[in-house]
Amino acid sequence: MGRIVLDKVTKSFGETQVIPPLDLTIENGEFTVFVGPSGCGKSTLLRMIAGLEDLTSGNILIDGEDATEVPPSKRGLAMVFQSYALYPHMTVRKNIGFPLRMEKMSQAEIDERVEAAAKSLNLVDYLDRKPGQLSGGQRQRVAIGRAIVRDPSAFLFDEPLSNLDAALRVGMRLEISEMHERMQTTMIYVTHDQVEAMTMADRIVVLQAGVIEQVGTPLELYHKPQNVFVAGFIGSPKMNIFSGPEAEKHGAATIGIRPEHTDVSMSEGTWKGTVGVAEHLGSDTFIHVHNTGLADMITVRISGDISVKHGDTIYLTPQAEQIHKFDAQGLRIE
Amino acid sequence: MSDRKLPRLLQTPAVLLLLVWMLIPLGITLYFSFIRYVLNSLRHPEWTSPSLSNWRGFGNYQFVLNSKDFLLAIQNSLFIVCSILFLTVILGVLIAVLINKSFPGQGIVRVLLISPFFVMPAVNAVLWINMILDPVLGLQGIAVGGINDILDGMRTMPVLGGFFSLWPEFEPISFRATQTSAIAVIMMVTWQWTPFAVLIFMTSLQSEDQQQKEAATLDGAGTWSQFRFLTLPHLGRPIAIVVMIQAIFHLSLYAEIEIVSRGNGNKNLPYLIGEFANNNIGAASATGIFAVILANIVAIFLLRMVGKTLME
Numbered sequence: 332m333g334r335i336v337l338d339k340v341t342k343s344f345g346e347t348q349v350i351p352p353l354d355l356t357i358e359n360g361e362f363t364v365f366v367g368p369s370g371c372g373k374s375t376l377l378r379m380i381a382g383l384e385d386l387t388s389g390n391i392l393i394d395g396e397d398a399t400e401v402p403p404s405k406r407g408l409a410m411v412f413q414s415y416a417l418y419p420h421m422t423v424r425k426n427i428g429f430p431l432r433m434e435k436m437s438q439a440e441i442d443e444r445v446e447a448a449a450k451s452l453n454l455v456d457y458l459d460r461k462p463g464q465l466s467g468g469q470r471q472r473v474a475i476g477r478a479i480v481r482d483p484s485a486f487l488f489d490e491p492l493s494n495l496d497a498a499l500r501v502g503m504r505l506e507i508s509e510m511h512e513r514m515q516t517t518m519i520y521v522t523h524d525q526v527e528a529m530t531m532a533d534r535i536v537v538l539q540a541g542v543i544e545q546v547g548t549p550l551e552l553y554h555k556p557q558n559v560f561v562a563g564f565i566g567s568p569k570m571n572i573f574s575g576p577e578a579e580k581h582g583a584a585t586i587g588i589r590p591e592h593t594d595v596s597m598s599e600g601t602w603k604g605t606v607g608v609a610e611h612l613g614s615d616t617f618i619h620v621h622n623t624g625l626a627d628m629i630t631v632r633i634s635g636d637i638s639v640k641h642g643d644t645i646y647l648t649p650q651a652e653q654i655h656k657f658d659a660q661g662l663r664i665e
Numbered sequence: 666m667s668d669r670k671l672p673r674l675l676q677t678p679a680v681l682l683l684l685v686w687m688l689i690p691l692g693i694t695l696y697f698s699f700i701r702y703v704l705n706s707l708r709h710p711e712w713t714s715p716s717l718s719n720w721r722g723f724g725n726y727q728f729v730l731n732s733k734d735f736l737l738a739i740q741n742s743l744f745i746v747c748s749i750l751f752l753t754v755i756l757g758v759l760i761a762v763l764i765n766k767s768f769p770g771q772g773i774v775r776v777l778l779i780s781p782f783f784v785m786p787a788v789n790a791v792l793w794i795n796m797i798l799d800p801v802l803g804l805q806g807i808a809v810g811g812i813n814d815i816l817d818g819m820r821t822m823p824v825l826g827g828f829f830s831l832w833p834e835f836e837p838i839s840f841r842a843t844q845t846s847a848i849a850v851i852m853m854v855t856w857q858w859t860p861f862a863v864l865i866f867m868t869s870l871q872s873e874d875q876q877q878k879e880a881a882t883l884d885g886a887g888t889w890s891q892f893r894f895l896t897l898p899h900l901g902r903p904i905a906i907v908v909m910i911q912a913i914f915h916l917s918l919y920a921e922i923e924i925v926s927r928g929n930g931n932k933n934l935p936y937l938i939g940e941f942a943n944n945n946i947g948a949a950s951a952t953g954i955f956a957v958i959l960a961n962i963v964a965i966f967l968l969r970m971v972g973k974t975l976m977e
């Protein structure tokens with residue numbers, strides 16, 4: 332079990348309010364990702380759930396019980412830190428077994444559980460090493476192992492992969508996703524990596540300055556961003572967003588069109604512009620288009636390759652049904 | 666000349682200087698320890714200048730080993746050094762952990778805590794033995810006198826008086842006596858060197874990783890477990906450093922011992938060397954060699970112990 336409810340929680344550091352009143356329900360077994368720009372309060376929120384940070388007001392309910400005053404170790408949650416926070420003087424075996432040792436579990440049972448966790452994380456060969464003798468990815472696994480053995484009702488991850496190189500990140504991402512499929516335990520995962528959020532999450536919570544901008548499945552956020560902020564934040568390359576006469580034509584204050592929803596032609600189209608930088612990725616091409624009179628730059632994404640040169644004239648046509656419209660408050664118009 | 670030779674050549678003066686610096690005193694001590702060499706002798710005037718013709722072999726060592734003070738001096742050296750190390754490390758860790766938390770007036774408290782370290786050893790000894798430990802005029806005398814006065818008052822009380830008259834008068838302890846002078850030395854040196862330990866431990870505590878502690882909190886570790894499993898291992902190396910440096914310093918304690926009891930019943934090896942050196946340089950040198958050996962044994966033994974218990 333692991334249903335977590337945040338009921339009007341707030342957090343202030345001294346005078347500054349970092350989290351204004353916030354409500355959120357995380358269902359049992361759900362993989363929830365918190366995303367948002369740096370400093371928006373993702374870590375603070377996670378630490379409040381973990382109990383490492385006191386609430387200024389509001390309540391946290393875990394499985395229906397008020398956990399606001401419950402000490403961190405009694406909440407049944409396990410956390411994986413960005414810096415791994417392994418105990419440097421203990422071997423991997425002792426690190427993973429530490430929470431069990433604190434529960435005064437018998438040595439035989441500790442050994443058994445540690446072995447099992449190590450096996451599922453491919454750490455068996457490293458059990459007698461110290462954290463200092465492991466690679467970044469292995470350390471990350473040990474940190475996850477230390478969380479798994481406790482059999483928590485929910486896992487909390489604070490940017491667990493941001494210290495790893497790109498290739499390892501992809502691998503670990505899959506491992507964590509598989510772990511979630513296998514265990515079906517609630518997981519809350521903080522990241523500012525879009526791809527991690529989109530690929531791993533059952534539900535994404537987009538935060539800005541402590542305020543929830545939208546909660547939804549990755550595809551909901553992609554297809555129906557509730558406001559301009561979410562529209563610009565989710566998706567890579569970013570959605571092209573502009574206001575002005577062109578927006579008014581569609582009856583909106585602001586409109587947005589994703590780079591992949593714009594057709595390109597060298598001879599005719601709705602908008603005319605000149606090619607700036609063209610990024611050829613092989614599978615895709617990103618073209619930066621200038622002088623359209625709409626925005627400083629419009630990005631378009633073309634599947635496959637196209638031969639354009641810097642300075643070429645190019646015509647763009649947005650796919651009409653893919654245009655996102657927003658009112659003067661920045662909220663979505665259907 | 667190959668690539669290696671020139672740097673080597675340029676290093677030689679420094680290396681030679683260092684060797685000379687260390688080896689000559691050690692060599693001379695060794696040499697003196699194997700010959701008869703005294704400062705004054707009416708019967709054997711030829712012994713008053715060092716010369717190989719006065720060769721005594723291991724005679725000086727035998728003389729020292731047989732002298733009644735030698736065993737006492739070794740025991741005392743070890744007793745004093747180990748007690749001081751034990752006390753300063755424990756007090757140092759406790760105080761460092763305490764003042765590492767932030768509280769108002771932190772700066773002042775830290776400066777005050779460090780101040781004993783700036784007192785000269787001889788002054789420290791004079792201060793303690795005369796002003797604090799003196800059985801009559803020192804703080805101890807006054808305190809014991811005060812308690813006895815209160816007890817006297819209680820004895821005259823109507824009902825309970827009978828009970829209190831069963832109590833003996835308290836006797837102040839004389840710290841210049843044979844049995845207690847080592848204790849006095851331990852107290853004053855501990856007072857002086859605890860700040861050193863605190864200082865080193867405090868710097869180390871400040872570099873402790875806070876996320877590890879948070880992780881441990883989540884893992885269910887209480888304050889004591891965090892101290893035992895995270896802080897103490899983290900302090901392992903600084904403790905080894907404190908133990909090492911202090912062991913070397915305190916094996917050569919001299920001023921305190923001289924001032925407290927003039928070595929009466931409380932000699933350590935350096936003090937014994939000093940006594941021999943009044944006349945018998947050969948015996949003093951032999952004792953010096955013993956002291957070097959002892960220092961090495963102590964250092965190795967202590968480091969092993971600290972390393973084993975803390976670093977797991």
Ligand SMILES: Nc1ncnc2c1ncn2[C@@H]1O[C@H](COP(=O)(O)OP(=O)(O)OP(=O)(O)O)[C@@H](O)[C@H]1O
Nearest residue numbers: 344345349367368369370371372373374375376523
């Ligand atoms: N202990 C603290 N005292 C005062 N302000 C703090 C404290 N911790 C965090 N803050 C502030 O709270 C805000 C949110 O911080 P938080 O660490 O939650 O951001 P974040 O979303 O995790 O950012 P990042 O993606 O960079 O990790 C920031 O503006 C930060 O300056």
Ligand SMILES: [Mg+2]
Nearest residue numbers: 373374375489
């Ligand atoms: Mg953060």
